[in-house]
Amino acid sequence: MQQWFNVSLQRKISGLLVVLLSFLFVVILYSIYKLKLIDAEMHEVAEIDVPLTEMVSELEMMQLRQHLLMEQFRLNGDTAKVALKPEQAFAAQRDGLKQILAKAQRVLNKSLQRHQVRFAATEHQQILASIEQFHQQSDSFEQQLKLALQQDQTNNEQWLKFEAEAATLDQSIVAILRHMETLTLEASRYTDKHENEFMLVNTGLGLCAFAIGVYLTFYILQIFRQRIGRIQAQIKNVQQSIEQGEPISNPEFVQPEHKDELTELEHDLKMMVQRLSEEISNRQEIEQQLLVLATRDKLTGAYNRHKWDEQLRMELGLAERGGVFSIALLDVDFFKKVNDQFGHHTGDKVLQALTANLSQRLRKTDTLFRLGGEEFAILLPQQKVEMACQFAELLREQVASLQVPDLPAFTISIGVTQYQPQDDADSILSRADRALYLAKHSGRNRVEAG
Numbered sequence: 001m002q003q004w005f006n007v008s009l010q011r012k013i014s015g016l017l018v019v020l021l022s023f024l025f026v027v028i029l030y031s032i033y034k035l036k037l038i039d040a041e042m043h044e045v046a047e048i049d050v051p052l053t054e055m056v057s058e059l060e061m062m063q064l065r066q067h068l069l070m071e072q073f074r075l076n077g078d079t080a081k082v083a084l085k086p087e088q089a090f091a092a093q094r095d096g097l098k099q100i101l102a103k104a105q106r107v108l109n110k111s112l113q114r115h116q117v118r119f120a121a122t123e124h125q126q127i128l129a130s131i132e133q134f135h136q137q138s139d140s141f142e143q144q145l146k147l148a149l150q151q152d153q154t155n156n157e158q159w160l161k162f163e164a165e166a167a168t169l170d171q172s173i174v175a176i177l178r179h180m181e182t183l184t185l186e187a188s189r190y191t192d193k194h195e196n197e198f199m200l201v202n203t204g205l206g207l208c209a210f211a212i213g214v215y216l217t218f219y220i221l222q223i224f225r226q227r228i229g230r231i232q233a234q235i236k237n238v239q240q241s242i243e244q245g246e247p248i249s250n251p252e253f254v255q256p257e258h259k260d261e262l263t264e265l266e267h268d269l270k271m272m273v274q275r276l277s278e279e280i281s282n283r284q285e286i287e288q289q290l291l292v293l294a295t296r297d298k299l300t301g302a303y304n305r306h307k308w309d310e311q312l313r314m315e316l317g318l319a320e321r322g323g324v325f326s327i328a329l330l331d332v333d334f335f336k337k338v339n340d341q342f343g344h345h346t347g348d349k350v351l352q353a354l355t356a357n358l359s360q361r362l363r364k365t366d367t368l369f370r371l372g373g374e375e376f377a378i379l380l381p382q383q384k385v386e387m388a389c390q391f392a393e394l395l396r397e398q399v400a401s402l403q404v405p406d407l408p409a410f411t412i413s414i415g416v417t418q419y420q421p422q423d424d425a426d427s428i429l430s431r432a433d434r435a436l437y438l439a440k441h442s443g444r445n446r447v448e449a450g
């Protein structure tokens with residue numbers, strides 16, 4: 001069974017069709033066999049039972065005629081009133097009777113020899129034996145009647161004896177007739193029964209074949225619908241992910257239980273979806289890293305000069321339409337000494353500590369940039385110079401009081417300026433630079449506005 005699931009789809013469908021066709025083949029074979037049987041039975045009825053039924057009718061007629069004859073002879077006792085003499089009348093009667101019985105014997109003998117009698121063959125033989133016996137009784141009766149008539153002994157007593165013997169013959173004939181009738185009736189019932197069986201079984205088998213066909217069709221359609229549905233869902237998933245540039249949500253990857261063309265296709269598609277999902281995730285990660293590299297300073301993590309230029313241009317654009325903003329330029333005091341005294345590595349640590357401290361204090365809208373060396377800038381949107389100076393003073397104080405283990409204390413000087421109409425990137429930066437220069441030359445660890 002397990003192997004069957006692993007064969008190709010074409011072989012699966014072919015297998016199911018072979019099952020269905022085999023079933024239909026059996027149904028057809030059964031029908032042919034049953035039809036032949038019924039045909040043989042119909043032949044038997046036509047060749048045996050119909051002639052026998054006709055003979056039964058003829059024998060009944062003969063019997064009636066014999067009764068009439070006997071009655072005539074008995075009542076009249078005068079041979080002149082009937083067309084034939086009694087012995088002639090009985091001989092004619094006997095000949096007719098014998099002819100019919102001989103015909104019946106021929107039909108039965110022929111059918112028994114040809115093995116056409118399928119039903120109750122022994123009973124047919126019994127009929128033959130009864131007919132034979134009747135012939136003997138009839139011959140004996142005829143002899144006695146002939147003798148009695150020749151000796152003219154046809155008195156009442158004699159007629160009563162003949163009547164009794166004729167009644168015995170009658171009974172024999174009646175027994176044969178009833179036997180024949182019973183057999184023909186049972187034969188037709190037997191044929192009817194076979195026909196009904198044939199109809200019933202064939203209808204049942206036909207319905208079974210139909211049910212199997214319908215089941216197989218729906219089974220195959222269901223398999224296709226499920227599998228193709230899953231493949232379509234995966235393709236849709238991939239399409240959405242490609243359109244949105246997002247990794248594929250929950251890409252399932254289940255090892256297929258059985259192998260055929262569709263499961264292999266499904267499996268390949270899932271592999272492709274998984275790889276695509278990984279590639280999209282990797283690409284996003286790389287894009288994120290590139291973005292960080294392009295906009296952030298590697299040492300401190302603050303935004304770099306490139307980002308500063310971009311943000312400053314944007315802020316200038318907004319300010320030209322009526323906005324306001326300030327910038328603060330800040331520089332570590334005597335940083336060269338830190339480097340010289342504690343080493344370049346400690347100098348780096350100082351820059352990192354400064355960045356971390358400033359970043360903690362900034363508002364969400366403010367941004368810190370490292371412009372180069374130990375020089376930093378803060379962009380303060382919607383801030384006038386007074387507020388910006390107050391904020392810069394706060395930052396300066398906090399840096400001055402900063403104590404970081406293994407790092408020397410350090411201070412910063414800050415130059416603050418506000419956007420002024422007609423400002424561009426260079427002019428506003430130059431003004432801030434001049435303010436910083438002033439702070440440096442005024443003793444450092446100071447905030448100056450420009």
Ligand SMILES: Nc1nc2c(ncn2[C@@H]2O[C@H](COP(=O)(O)OP(=O)(O)OP(=O)(O)O)[C@@H](O)[C@H]2O)c(=O)[nH]1
Nearest residue numbers: 331332333334335336337339344345347348373374
């Ligand atoms: N450790 C370290 N030092 C740097 C880095 N960038 C620049 N410097 C050093 O910073 C020092 C700046 O020195 P100066 O321009 O003379 O300024 P200063 O010593 O801070 O003096 P003032 O600014 O006048 O207070 C130089 O010695 C540079 O080598 C850096 O990324 N790391």
